[in-house]
Amino acid sequence: MRRIVSIIILIIIAVGFIFAFSKIPFGKDKINVANYYIKKGIKQTGAVNIVTSVVLNYRGFDTLGEVTVLFIAAVGLGAVLFVERKIQKNMDDKEDKTKRASLILRTGSRLLFPLILLFGAYIFVHGHLTPGGGFQGGAIIASGFLLMYLAFPKQRINKKTSGLAESLSGLIFVGIGLLGLVFSGYFLTNFLPKGIPNTLFSAGIIPIIYIAIGFKVGFELTGIIDDLLERSR
Amino acid sequence: MSGIYNWMYYIASGGLILIGLYIVLVKTNLIKIVIGLNFIDTGINILLICIGYVRGRTAPIFSRPGISPANVVDPVPQALVLTAIVIGVAVLALALSIVIKVYQHNKTLNVTKIKGLKW
């Protein structure tokens, strides 16, 4: 019964989709506002990656929100999965069911971990030049930590430090926005010199924010992994 | 043929969304429902990308010479997708954590059995 009703409803919605999509021709040039970004983006922001300039400059506010969402997820996860320390200690004392990882994994991850970190850093530092950016880089860094967790289940990142890093990088983002407000009267304005496009030190605040985001995302995702791991024991 | 080619991506995205909705409607396992939500997210992301795509053009990154402004796709949907992905991840993470808690309290993942709150 429920299935039949569901399918009927979904068919109706699908018809709606068809009506709607038929009005948006696929692959045709429908670019409207974005033309402005494409044409003036490099000049106005100094970033050759237009997506980055949209993400961090024209629509930087979205990104701030996005970072906040991730932050909320990390904090919320921590809040929901929070356990009193005492109980946790008791659990630690009892026994550790997780098996020790194999030698190959441990050695391999030790080898790969710095490389992954480096790669992640590369991604977010070059966010304004190449595809990629803070989120992507952060995710890569977090995957590095995930690898380490797999290899050394007993080791933990320092929660305090990671929390501080999250908090600080978030503050840097907001702070830069506020500085923009101070210097040019608009929140999140690019108040730094734009530099020469297509070089590393260009695009004003964009790389700085991306670095902050990179750290923030990296630590947040790691924190999420850490929290989930903690509960899985 | 070009019709199918034009519609293929829409079908994929709409299909993912509908499948996700179907899972949410019909499946009783919480994890599956969460996965369904993720399906919807993915579908929407594909939809956004489809909308921004212009046939025959390239990514809006001018790091290599030879890419003219007339030759790039819409950058905005890509930015939006970036945001949407992050939000999706956030929701997913939170959803899983809540599911863990729900499981601890109810010892089941079957939503038809988790009816402590009703009426």
Place this chain on the structure above:
Amino acid sequence: MVNPSLLIAVPLAFAFSIPLFGLVSKKIGKYIPVVALLINVGISFILIPQILKKPAVVSIGGWSPPFCINLVVGPLGVFLVTLISSIGLLVAIYAISYIKEEPTEKYHMLFLLLITGATGIVLTGDIFNLFVFFEILCISSYALVAYNKDKEGTEAAMKYLIQGSVGSSFVLIGIALLYGMFGTLNMADIASRVTSADPTFLFISLAFLITGFGIEAAVFPLNAWLPDAHSSAPSSISAILSGIAIKTGVYGVARMIYTIFNADGILTFIAFLGLLTLLIGEMSAFRQNDIKRLLAYSSIGQIGLIVFALGIATSLGVFAGLFQIVSHALAKALLFLAAGYMIYRVGSKSIDSLSGLGRKMPLTSFAFTIGSFSLIGLPPFAGFISKFSIVYAAIQVKKPIFLVFVVIALIATVIEAGYFFKVVQNLYFKEGKNVDNVTETSGYIIVPMIILVISIIVIGIHPQFITGLLKGAAGELLGRTGYIGWVLGGS
């Protein structure tokens, strides 16, 4: 002129800095939201007179409006921001000593972010940015509903999350469709172009958006999450969810219908939907024995009333709806705060167990009484003015259908009166069973309640304090060309 972007930046910065303060002392964390929201309240009060003279359009990033995200601070925005930050401030004060469950600093961060999300929703002029802030609001409320980590809380959060995610997905689909059609995300820009688009297409995207925002607004078939979430969350969060969060959903729906789509045809349906919501909410509330669940269902009813008033779509109707938003926000926040502390003292959510508290907790019970009287719509409390205005607006349109609607709405009022009066009697006139060692609250708990009581009475007696602002806000919702003009600079 204070830059309105501070309204978002300040609480965000404070929220991010809570872990830093945590290094200094664990105790500072709970005062941070108070400080941040105090600043916000200050800013919004400074803004009100300025905005009423001339609405502000503030761009973020420094480019001209359609090309970057901008905040549109019209009368409506500033009104809602003032409401959000004031209620937020009071609840934050309440939470200082109410929240005892660890990890409190995470609670305060999430709380502050929730308020930020709500503020962003009502201020932003960009539809995708609206979605982002909407997600901030939703995700932080999912986490906060589950904050107590008990069986009920997590279950409610889970249900809320599933329905909320479906809703946000719909919002995003709607946004995607709009972007595909118009190639822009600025609401004013979209609004200025909608006439060129195919009506069916427009309606489908509107349907997705209404459904999406409707879930947060708790309109009838979409509100199943609300009773669970509101009743299982910590009471301070219930107060915020009822007082603010669902209002932002209503704001979303109203913004879509009035400003962006100019969908006159659907308004009567919206009014009907509101009426249905009102009836279902009040009926379901009538048989509750769980005080918070009762309040939650009553919130559904009140939202129905608000939506009904907005659906009338005359300037008076919208004015009345906005007034109802104020009076409901004040009253329901007060009720949840009072009920929350009673529950805390008594240890049970059932209405029967609250018997006899009038003697033991006189101030709290008094606050509860004032709140419920205001909700029922008794003079001289704020709820009376709003209810009177709604009835007046509905009759004034002189459409027979609205006459029928208003009669039904008034009947629903009777149901509401029935259960609220029952609870009040329970507090004062029934012998309590095990309330002997219950004591009155003090300090941070009682201050917000007293402030809310006073504001309910003051607004009830002297509604002119807010009517000017509300008139402007109603004008903003109905005058879409004006809105487009502010943002895009035309005319």
Place this chain on the structure above:
Amino acid sequence: MQLITILIVAFLGAGIVYLIGKISGKARDILAVLASLIVVILVSLAYNQKIYTSFYPLPFLNLSLTLRIDPLSWFFAIAVAGIGFLSILFSLEYMKHYQKLDFYYSMMLFVNAGMLGVVLSADFLSLYIFWEIMSWSTYLLISYKGGKAVGAGLKYIVMSTVGSIAMLFAIVSLYTSYGTLEFSSLASLLQTASSGYILFLLIMFIIGFGIKNAIWPLHTWLPDAHAEAVSPFSAVLSGILVRIGIYGFVLVMYSIVGLNLLHKLGYGLLNFNYILCWIGAISIIIGTFIALLQDDDKRLLAWHAIGQGGYMILGISFGTTLGIAGGIFHTLNHCIYIALLFLVTGAVEYRTGGVRDLNQLGGLIKKMPVTFIGGLIGISGLIGIPLTNGFVSKWLIYKTLIMEKHPFLAFVALIGTWGTILSVYKFLHNIFLGQLPEKYKDVKEVPWAMRLPMIILTSVIILFGILPGIPLNVISGIERSFGIKPLSTIIFGMPREIGELNIINILAAIVVAGVFIYLIFSLSTRSRRVNQYDNYAAGSFIPKDKYQYSVRFYDPVYRIIGPYLRDVVDDFYYWLVEKSKSFFQGVRQIYTGNVNTYALYILLFLAFLIITKIGWGLW
């Protein structure tokens, strides 16, 4: 300004009394009495004045709240203030053993202030506001005693809310049609309205005011509320609060709609007036005859309050000079004697430890003579024995009915009086006459603070009974203000052209005859005083305390009429409530707790929207 002062004193008094009460109980009591006394003085100073003030603008609705005083409002205001004062005076002793007295006094004053506001309002919005204030404060006071009172209070407030929304509907509709809510402007604007609209307005207002006034079939809250409230408040409730409904009727029917329009409503027997008077008549029958069956003294009086309300409706519904005068005068009289009777029951409760069951009392006349006299005069007024106030007003009403050729209504009114006699005699007999049970051997008369209000009310009943011209003079002023031919009065009764009624002659005749017989009586052989057990019992020994033959005093009549006198309306309301409760229970089953279902709702909504557009092409 004067009116504003009255209201400010009244409302502030209520607030201050509460605060003072937190400091000192004694000061609170004194202040409460003082506050109500000042209100009485202020209101009486406003006699014969015509004031109209606008006191509070509400610019966003383009309205301002206004107050006025005219004969009608003064008449009710003085009744409100007077009864309020006396019952607060009575409360001083009566309430001593109760708790939460701060709340009690403050609410008493608050109710009074609300009522004053209602009668002094000059526009419907202020009337509605004060009306609601009055309603909810009444609800709090009814529930004050807890226990059964809680149910009574809830019943009251729910019905009251229904009435309020009907009234609100009418008021708002008036406002949208005419753009003003002031009585005076509406009165002239409404003259051009269609009769259908007038009828709608009247029906709405009758529902609104009628629920307060407890006319059949809107009466069911009243018996519970009256019985369960504390006695001084029952006096206020039954005496004046309920009768604010009559004020509303008179206001709307004669001050605003006016006679000309009233007579145009309806055709033949379906005339508005005619239907209204039959409602009044049914109220009389239901009220007085159900009162006959009651064993609880306050409940008995409560049913009479319904019945007497029927008389007032009968009086005012005709719109003749005599009828309106009778109706309004009866309102005043009722307010005096029913207040007195409730105070009497209060006094009895006070001394017997809260006994209200008529079957357990008896013989208290020897112990509480003042209270007895209060009770006697009170029931005489209620019956309408000549020389008490109730007589004159009832006479006016009967006269109207017969003159207007409504013998059937007159029959109902008269037979209602007989029902009244039976039931109130039972009231008096079972409390004060007959055998004094052993357990009440040490009962004393009530203290002075309780005696004084009873004495005042008793003397007012006699005063108005003998000199009906005093209040009737004011009433003819009211009629003049309606533009109706005013009732010409003489101080002792009616002038010749209206009918044969001269109280002073009746009084003289009775006094002379009484004195004459008393002389004969005292000249004949003296008699010996004996105690209550020394009487004739056909030679058999009757044990003490088994000597009560007043249980089920009118048993044969109960058996005959009892089956027909169930309060079917009340049953119907209960049935309605039960049915809607189970319906509500059904409605909330839609929140099944299953999240799949909830998601289904969401998608159904979306699909519905889409299908309306694509499928049906709506919007």
Place this chain on the structure above:
Amino acid sequence: MVIKAVWIIVLPIIAFIIGVFFLGLSRKVIARIHRRYGPPIYQPVIDLIKLMNQKSISHGRLFDMGVILSLAGSIVLVLFIPFGGIAPLSGSGDFLVVLYLMLLAPLGVALSGGEGANPNISIGISRKMMLSLGYEVPLLFSILAVMTYYKTTSLVEITKAQQHLSWGVIYLPLPAIAYFMILPAMLGIRPFDIVSAPQEISSGPSVEYGGRYLALMTVEHAFHTFIVLALFVDLFLGGGNPFTFFVKMLVVFLLGLFIHAVFPRFRIDQAIKYCWKWPSILALAGLVIAYVVA
């Protein structure tokens, strides 16, 4: 004015004499119907004198005052009911006043008896109340029929309208019959002597009365008899001069006595049901006719 003052004094005396005469007459007539000799017609007067000199007991102030009130009410009532065109106080009160003044007497008895604190009194009064409720229904119907028909509430005008043999009984036969049917109930004679049934409840309300109390009650009874009959004559038989008026009263009284003396005593519920059945139906029909005709 002087004449009026004289009548005010004389009329009660006349009423007293007629009433006492009827009391004596009724005992005699009933005795004769029972094939007894019966006491002399002046027996009540003898009784009165005897009772005034006998000792008695009192239960309190109200016990005394009630009796006085009762008698005073009856005496006053006489002044309001036209007796052969003479009604000295009829200008001060109309028929409605009369109806209400008729309450004083029973109320006085009830109050007085109430203080008597005897179970028999309670039962008696309860019966009296119920019985009055019973007969009031047809009584009010017939009275209203008369008032409706003649469009006045004044007794004087009602009698005036019936001059020259255009008696009320001709135009309003049904109410008249109804009134006549309940006449014994109003007078408290058979078959409606349930209130004072000596065998059951020891004379009911008057069980505690002795001496002067009983005397006053007897006088009251005499007045009551006069009033009820006078009212009937005024309403239905056109009044007349004092003599014809007396004759009409006598005829009505005897007729009533003859017809009713043969019935056994009703139980109280039977009495009420009786009153509410035939007399009420007749009177109601009369009222409807009067309403339609007038």
